[in-house]
Amino acid sequence: MPTKWPLLLAELRPYMELSHPLPTSAHPADPDPRRGARAAFAALGPSPSFSDGVKTESVHVRGVRTLVVRPPEGVEIREGIVIFVIHPGGFIFGEPESEAPLLSTFAEEGYICISPDYRLAPEHPYPSAYDDVYTVWQWLVSDEPGYFYPSHLALGVDLDRIILFGTGAGSALATNLTFKLASENAAVRPRLVMLDSPHVDSRAAPFPSMSPEWTPAVKDYLWWSSAGCHNSNRYLFGEDSPAAQDAGAPEGVFVNELPLLRFRELASSLPPFYLLICELDCFRDSALEFAGKLFAAGVKTDMVVVAGTPHFFVGFFPYTDVARETKRGHLKAIDRSLYSY
Numbered sequence: 001m002p003t004k005w006p007l008l009l010a011e012l013r014p015y016m017e018l019s020h021p022l023p024t025s026a027h028p029a030d031p032d033p034r035r036g037a038r039a040a041f042a043a044l045g046p047s048p049s050f051s052d053g054v055k056t057e058s059v060h061v062r063g064v065r066t067l068v069v070r071p072p073e074g075v076e077i078r079e080g081i082v083i084f085v086i087h088p089g090g091f092i093f094g095e096p097e098s099e100a101p102l103l104s105t106f107a108e109e110g111y112i113c114i115s116p117d118y119r120l121a122p123e124h125p126y127p128s129a130y131d132d133v134y135t136v137w138q139w140l141v142s143d144e145p146g147y148f149y150p151s152h153l154a155l156g157v158d159l160d161r162i163i164l165f166g167t168g169a170g171s172a173l174a175t176n177l178t179f180k181l182a183s184e185n186a187a188v189r190p191r192l193v194m195l196d197s198p199h200v201d202s203r204a205a206p207f208p209s210m211s212p213e214w215t216p217a218v219k220d221y222l223w224w225s226s227a228g229c230h231n232s233n234r235y236l237f238g239e240d241s242p243a244a245q246d247a248g249a250p251e252g253v254f255v256n257e258l259p260l261l262r263f264r265e266l267a268s269s270l271p272p273f274y275l276l277i278c279e280l281d282c283f284r285d286s287a288l289e290f291a292g293k294l295f296a297a298g299v300k301t302d303m304v305v306v307a308g309t310p311h312f313f314v315g316f317f318p319y320t321d322v323a324r325e326t327k328r329g330h331l332k333a334i335d336r337s338l339y340s341y
Helices: 010-017 037-043 096-108 128-141 169-183 215-221 226-237 260-269 284-297 321-339
Strands: 055-061 064-070 080-086 112-116 157-167 192-196 273-280 301-310
Touching: 010 301, 010 321, 055 128, 064 096, 064 128, 080 096, 080 128, 080 169, 096 112, 096 157, 096 321, 112 128, 128 157, 128 169, 157 169, 157 321, 169 192, 169 260, 192 321, 260 284, 273 284, 273 321, 284 301, 301 321
Parallel strands: 080 112, 080 157, 157 192, 192 273, 273 301
Antiparallel strands: 055 064, 064 112
16 A cells, blocks of 8 residues: 555554654744744653653752652562663753653663753753763762762662663763763773664764755654754754864764774773664664774674664654564663673
């Protein structure tokens, strides 16, 4: 049967009737959903709710609201393990609660999760979001009982069993944190870094999946476009910044812009990675290049490319079969990192 979206998995096609891609040319706070990214995202519907029984609370870590998510009553807690989840949103919208289905999946399997509500651009440009994520990481791993109480001591965290998970912009923040910790030879580093729809490069020109030649063939599938990427760079780094001109972000902010030599220098200090790459994502090719650098540097890396899926399909369509299957893959990857590596 003819379809407007032949490249897309059949079960996802009905959802593409929703307005997309998300607009990014106007100020993100513009109340018109045809112009403002935050209003457009809200127009897709309310944030999904947490599963029944999943416990949530907010703590404030030096001004950064941080969501703590715990398993329901009757679910055995995976003692000592915490999953640090960084939400997506192109640096300009989103909140921890937007990952409610993913956080619920982890909680129902017995995992405690935390998720920082980092500051958003353009009201809070770089390095605000990066600083907030680092602040919450320091709160989690500090061994001082009074440091930003409640600390990891209250959560019962084994510092060797922290999983770092980032989606979209959250993956940029997660990889930046990971490479920062490796560069510092920090005493505590993630056990595993998991990236969904990796956004690891600020540039468009080097990558076919960002090019004008590729875009017409897939434009109907894009929730986040190369134009959106450029505009988020404007908001994050400033109108006149090199990143806004596609000339790269400040060194190390987007880790794929680092040379392979730097990956090799840090290889012994980098944790294993798990990458979920969406075939119909404008970030696809930069994510593939990033995976190639990890492989070339000898960093243990799992990579999954899901055919017929757009950017952030697990979050946009969390109750589809492909999203559920993908989340089962996440759980298996976590088990491998804890018990097989």
